[in-house]
Amino acid sequence: MARNIGSQYTTERVLGRGSAGTVWLGRGPDGPVAIKVLREDLAADAELVERFAHERRTLLGLEHPRIVGVRELVIDEDGTDLALVMDLVRGTDLRAHLNRHRRLAPADAVALTVDVADALAVAHRAGVVHRDVKPENILLDATGPAPRALLADFGVAQLIDEPRRGTTSRVVGTPDYIAPEIVEGLPSRAPVDIYSLATVLYELLAGFTPFGGGHTGAVLRRHVTETAAPLPGLPDELWELLQQCLAKAPASRLRAAELASRLRGLQPALRGLPALDIESEEETAARGDRTAEENVEEPEAPRGAVALVRGSVSDPDRVTHTRMRVPDAEELAGGANGTARLPRTPGQRRAGSARHGAAERRRRLAMTLGAVLLAVALVVGGVLALA
Numbered sequence: 001m002a003r004n005i006g007s008q009y010t011t012e013r014v015l016g017r018g019s020a021g022t023v024w025l026g027r028g029p030d031g032p033v034a035i036k037v038l039r040e041d042l043a044a045d046a047e048l049v050e051r052f053a054h055e056r057r058t059l060l061g062l063e064h065p066r067i068v069g070v071r072e073l074v075i076d077e078d079g080t081d082l083a084l085v086m087d088l089v090r091g092t093d094l095r096a097h098l099n100r101h102r103r104l105a106p107a108d109a110v111a112l113t114v115d116v117a118d119a120l121a122v123a124h125r126a127g128v129v130h131r132d133v134k135p136e137n138i139l140l141d142a143t144g145p146a147p148r149a150l151l152a153d154f155g156v157a158q159l160i161d162e163p164r165r166g167t168t169s170r171v172v173g174t175p176d177y178i179a180p181e182i183v184e185g186l187p188s189r190a191p192v193d194i195y196s197l198a199t200v201l202y203e204l205l206a207g208f209t210p211f212g213g214g215h216t217g218a219v220l221r222r223h224v225t226e227t228a229a230p231l232p233g234l235p236d237e238l239w240e241l242l243q244q245c246l247a248k249a250p251a252s253r254l255r256a257a258e259l260a261s262r263l264r265g266l267q268p269a270l271r272g273l274p275a276l277d278i279e280s281e282e283e284t285a286a287r288g289d290r291t292a293e294e295n296v297e298e299p300e301a302p303r304g305a306v307a308l309v310r311g312s313v314s315d316p317d318r319v320t321h322t323r324m325r326v327p328d329a330e331e332l333a334g335g336a337n338g339t340a341r342l343p344r345t346p347g348q349r350r351a352g353s354a355r356h357g358a359a360e361r362r363r364r365l366a367m368t369l370g371a372v373l374l375a376v377a378l379v380v381g382g383v384l385a386l387a
């Protein structure tokens with residue numbers, strides 16, 4: 001049902017829902033807009049409303065073709081509505097795009113990443129850190145010949161989470177995309193956005209994030225202790241860039257403008273390359289491999305591998321935005337064995353899988369038998385020589 005937002009806008013129908021509220025297709029004096037109406041409990045939080053009002057200039061001031069512009073901040077006097085009026089993006093978000101395509105050709109993945117890096121370069125220059133770069137916050141404008149990415153929700157995560165940030169025992173963000181320094185309780189500066197964007201790029205190429213899968217604590221630990229598994233078939237230069245932006249040390253990551261320019265430089269060489277021919281364990285299981293593995297008599301040797309169900313691109317229960325406890329030092333150190341999902345080319349066995357284990361056992365048995373036969377032959381030979 002249409003309702004008025006402030007004196008100038010009306011809502012028409014729901015475009016989507018997020019943790020902070022509902023986004024509506026709306027109408028204003030200059031035509032259609034998107035209106036994010038924040039949840040009632042947030043709108044009723046006087047401190048939060050004040051923070052929004054205070055940050056009004058920042059929210060409204062970021063203007064760039066690759067940033068979803070905020071046109072108006074509506075604060076109802078009676079405290080019922082707190083809404084952001086935004087430019088309407090005609091298309092979809094990157095999460096929906098990824099759900100449909102599973103993984104993108106390197107040139108397409110890089111083109112979208114360049115758009116977001118351009119947006120971040122402008123924001124970082126203005127001293128604004130996004131803090132929640134993820135496919136859900138990247139909108140795709142589908143009105144041109146190829147989709148263009150726009151980064152949405154600047155500053156919103158920060159404003160909403162502010163009161164809880166005083167406590168160092170909590171980290172805020174979306175687990176799969178959160179930078180290691182946030183997990184360690186350090187402040188979020190511009191490099192956190194670069195890390196999250198590199199995670200998105202990895203996901204666009206692989207179909208899954210480098211450190212996702214399993215429960216939130218395991219995901220956080222991997223961000224701090226593990227390195228991303230290489231993606232077979234990815235051109236070396238692109239892999240090097242990805243690794244650099246996924247560096248644990250924030251200072252080692254590229255700045256947004258440099259990332260955009262380096263990626264642009266790679267674009268000609270990527271043209272025409274197909275999407276990577278790799279799959280996650282989840283996809284292997286979907287192809288019926290799991291049944292075969294379960295039929296092998298001995299269970300898989302425990303490696304601590306985490307099921308790939310949660311956090312996968314098609315998981316409707318995916319944790320998208322949450323507050324988490326900062327893992328203690330012991331928990332963070334527990335990742336030495338590595339628990340992240342590893343990319344495999346289709347049909348390739350995972351080291352440690354039951355079938356791989358059975359083959360390994362057969363190989364070891366053959367080697368042992370060979371060694372015994374050799375020893376017997378040497379003894380017999382020695383006895384005969386002495387006789």
Ligand SMILES: Nc1ncnc2c1ncn2[C@@H]1O[C@H](COP(=O)(O)OP(=O)(O)OP(=O)(O)O)[C@@H](O)[C@H]1O
Pocket residue numbers: 015016017018019020021022023034036068086087088089090092093136137139152153320321
């Ligand atoms: N400016 C816009 N134009 C068109 N659609 C939009 C716009 N902003 C948001 N949407 C749609 O609304 C959906 C919900 O957006 P919202 O920002 O509330 O949540 P989210 O980013 O998906 O999740 P969360 O807020 O929990 O991190 C988006 O996924 C997108 O499909």
